[in-house]
Amino acid sequence: MSGFESIRTRREGDVLVVTLNRPERLNAAPPAMFDEIRDAISSLDGARAVLIAGEGRAFCSGADLASNALAPGADPGQATYEALTKHYSPGMLAVAELDVPVVSAVRGAAAGIGCSLALAADFTVASETAYFLQAFVNIGLVPDGGASWMLPRLIGRARAAEMMMLGERVPAAKAFDWGMVHKVVADDVLDAEALELAQRLAAGPTRALGAMRRNLHAALDGSYVDALQREADAQRDMRGTEDSAEGGLAFLEKRKPAFKGR
Template sequence: MSYETITTTRAGNVLKLTLNRPERLNACPPQMADEIFDALRDLDGARAVLMTGEGRAFCSGADLAANADKSGTGPINGGDRAFTSLQRHYNPMIQALASVPVPVVSAVQGPAAGVGCSIALAADFVIAGKSGYFLQAFVNIGLVPDGGSSWMLPRLVGTAQATRMMMLGEKIHGEEAERIGLIYKCVADEALTAEAEALAEKLANGPTVALGLMKRNIRAGLESDFTATLLMEAQGQREAGMSQDSMEGAMSFLQKRKPAFKGA
């Protein structure tokens, strides 16, 4: 499909989704959130998603200039308008990124700020260049973090670091983000594209059914007790065990060859 704020291209089994408002540092208006959601609804056989930002930023956050009430008669950035926008546009997008049944890789250069931070961190793997940084900028304009960051950050880096990011509004650059466990890997800026594409391709050529079940179980396990998680794993093993990729994996093991997974 043709979109106005993002572009989508296919490279083999990988769907590349690029935030495409470089003149606004890829700031995310509701339309962009809706277009990301739409692009994830039908992957047309893609077995992994790679998210990037056009130009020198991943995403500088919600487009406040486009949405602000400048009349002076109401809240500029918050209030009922913000609640409605989150519920109708941004939250469905974040849910889609978290629940799409294939691995998602985000490649972060420059800022991933505000809801842009949430978009990046909603991926299963986050790779950042050394110039990349993650910023919870809400405190600087008297708002609270959104886009699921209040759920994601404590689970990724613990309460102390999450509180630091949210209440102090400090930038977390790529190398520190890797060190504290916020992201998967930090690489040199010039290596970012190649690293992210190689990872997405590797995942896209993996056992798609099993990877999707792993993704589901990881997220659900954060909210489940140990007994419930054991049952969930057993149910997932039953589903994965009935896939063609599972049969191919078993045969390749017995035949001492590399498996050729087909994503089914």
């Protein structure tokens, strides 16, 4: 894939790798970067998992609104609102609504909108150098990118308040202790570990994994009764898939299933 200015994409087998590619700015994200992320994942072209990473020594140091200079007399508050509603939020929603598993590989800073993007993955793999930061309080703003929805559900209200209201770094080890990330690995093996996990997911029954993903998101707001019904609906749909038939046959034949995502 080509034609992107602030990201880079490549295929690793059945995994689509999306790399934030502004290392000279610690991958600070202009609004257009999230348009490009949305475009890159809008057509998976057969990819069965997505891996999001950052080039260089940071995952993403946050939004880079400075890259879009305000017109004379423009209202900065309105400009920020439009950047969020027209660019950043649609990009975050595109990641959330994917029907395939998502892995993020985080080294260095995952700050602001970069923190939200990293944690939007189903599995966040962090290097020992990684840290997560919501520093908006230091400039009199509020967390965005869905952080105020995401963080309490990941780590609880008290820890979310600590991150958001104190604006202090959460290093990788603490993030793991809090249940914010899946795994912490040495910096030099981060890319390989994250790709291996993404490839493992891509080799799985990806239609079922997509249904699990949707059910997990919906369960955060719905009732127990709603969850039971969604599970029943998903099981009905998955029972008709080729992967389900293959899984059952492999179980009976005592072999590893060969899932195709169909």
